Amino acid sequence: MTQISVERKHSLGREAARQKAEVLVDELAREYDLQARWDGDTVEVKRSGASGTIRIDDDTIRVDLKLGMMLSIMGSSIKGEIEKALDKALVA
Template identity: 50%
Template sequence: MATVDITREHSLGKDVARERAQLLADKLAQKLDAKCEWCGDELTFKRSGADGSILVSDDSVRVKVKLGLMLTPMAGMVKSEIEKALDKYLA
């Protein structure tokens, strides 16, 4: 199993960052065919072979994805896609 763990700082405020995290979650849900659910300031997502969370705070967003054995070879691509999306949505 591989884990992708990325934290990005922001100056958007928690509410705006949460809205942007939802956009990121929508993209992940589409690409990974994942189910997403908010619990407080943490959005969790799950699909067969992968699960993770997006934690939103006042000044940062942390994305953590655990990939199962079959998706482990794609860890580099997943990390790259998340980094691009974070750069886009938190700019």
């Protein structure tokens, strides 16, 4: 199993960051067939072979994802895509 952790700082404030995260999570859910469940400022995401959380704080967004064996071989490219998506989404 592969663990991916990505954290990005932002200066948007918690509410604006959450709004951007909601849009990003909706896009990812459609594109990658993810199930997403919000609990406060944390969203749990799941799909076959992967599960994790996205946590929104006042000045950071953190993604923690566990990949099963089949997706582990694509771990570095998945991490790169997460980093790119966060960088794009967090532009003020």
